[in-house]
Amino acid sequence: MSMAGILLSAVVAVGALAIGIALQDWRPRPRRSDRTGRACPDCGDLRIRAVGPGNRLNGMLECRACRCVWSQNAAGG
Incomplete structure (x- = not known):
């Protein structure tokens, strides 16, 4: 695999992780966790x-x- 392929894979992985974290913060909490x-x-x-x-x-x-x-x-x- 070339250096550009490795770099592109790393960028895609970091981007997917950032999107996952952003969506986790955006999503409402489950109903069961609101039962304080x-x-x-x-x-x-x-x-x-x-x-x-x-x-x-x-x-x-x-x-x-x-x-x-x-x-x-x-x-x-």
């Missing part, structure tokens, strides 16, 4: 649900992994 304050305070799991109406825990959050229940207001959300 929505992790279980006990085990840290993100699989939580809001407790429905019909009992005294209405509106509180419940972890599906460890069954911990907490108030949304106390979690900062």
Whole structure:
């Protein structure tokens, strides 16, 4: 391979890397990463649900992994 071919390959590789980095910054964050304050305070799991109406825990959050229940207001959300 000639010196020009090696140089062209290097320029294309650096350009592709720069475009990849630019697109990574431009793309919106995934929805799961925007769940600040929505992790279980006990085990840290993100699989939580809001407790429905019909009992005294209405509106509180419940972890599906460890069954911990907490108030949304106390979690900062």
